[in-house]
Amino acid sequence: MxxxxxxxxxxxxxxxxxxxxxxxxxxxxxxxxxxxxxxxxxxxxxxxxxxxxxxxxxxxxxxxAPAAPPAAESAGHGGGGHGASAGSSPAWFKFPQQFFVPILHDGQLDSTMILSLSLEMPEGDRETVNAHELKLRDGLLRQLLIRANTGGFDGNFTAEPQLRALRAELLATAQGIVPAITGILIEDIARQER
Incomplete structure (x- = not known):
């Protein structure tokens, strides 16, 4: 069993x-x-x-559907300007060389800021901006040096409030030379330590 x-x-x-x-x-x-x-x-x-x-x-x-106008895109990227006027398409001017801004502490070179900048303007004002490239570069570099000497690049310089203030300062400087400029784009920003 x-x-x-x-x-x-x-x-x-x-x-x-x-x-x-x-x-x-x-x-x-x-x-x-x-x-x-x-x-x-x-x-x-x-x-x-x-x-x-x-x-x-x-x-x-x-x-x-028509694509969104580039002026709206630049405003979304924080171009710092009011955008191109409604009747004209925006144009861009890219500075061919980067901006090098020395950062000094106690009279000694501590680091260098490296920036690539572009300008936004209405298409019809491209020639005016091209003709004023040297003056624009000089004015923007001067403003960057002022910011560096007042501690504007110390600490977290990539925080949005810092970048917004930097764009506003650069835009005011650029518009003082060519009033048609409507925006500043910071394409690259970096600090190179000594």
């Missing part, structure tokens, strides 16, 4: 496993058929008039 009980248990386990396998296997074709029917149903809906047109029509206006 003790020898028969393990054999019966093994046989019952085998038969139970086979039955469970058949049960799991049976819904497979039905679910595959259900998937095929669902695919046919969605294909029929796509072929039906008006069906599926709404997403395509909704996407079409987004694709053909």
């Amino acid at each position: 003790r020898k028969l009980v393990p054999a019966f248990l093994a046989l019952a386990a085998f038969l139970g496993g086979a039955a469970a396998g058949d049960m799991l296997k049976a819904p497979g074709p039905a679910s595959a058929e259900g998937q095929d029917k669902a695919a046919e149903h969605s294909a029929d809906q796509a072929d039906a008039p008006g069906a599926g047109a709404a997403p395509a029509e909704a996407a079409a206006p987004a694709a053909h």
Whole structure:
């Protein structure tokens, strides 16, 4: 009897496993058929008039919508200006060379600030800005030196309030030379330690 009980248990386990396998296997074709029917149903809906047109029509206006004006983008980047006038598209002037500003402490060179700047202006004023490049560079460098000598580049100089104040100072200086300038972009800013 003790020898028969393990054999019966093994046989019952085998038969139970086979039955469970058949049960799991049976819904497979039905679910595959259900998937095929669902695919046919969605294909029929796509072929039906008006069906599926709404997403395509909704996407079409987004694709053909006019892009946001660059002046709004520059305001979002904190250009520091009022943006180009509504009737003209903005133009940009990038200074070909970086600005190097020495930082002195106790009369000794401590570090150097390195900045890349660009100016925003209406397209029609590009030639005026080009003609005043040297004066603009001199004025902006002078303002950067004043900021360096008053501790404006000490501590966390990349904090947004610090950068906003720097842009405002540089914009006021640039507008004193060419009033048409509407924004200052700080493209790169870094401090190189001695």
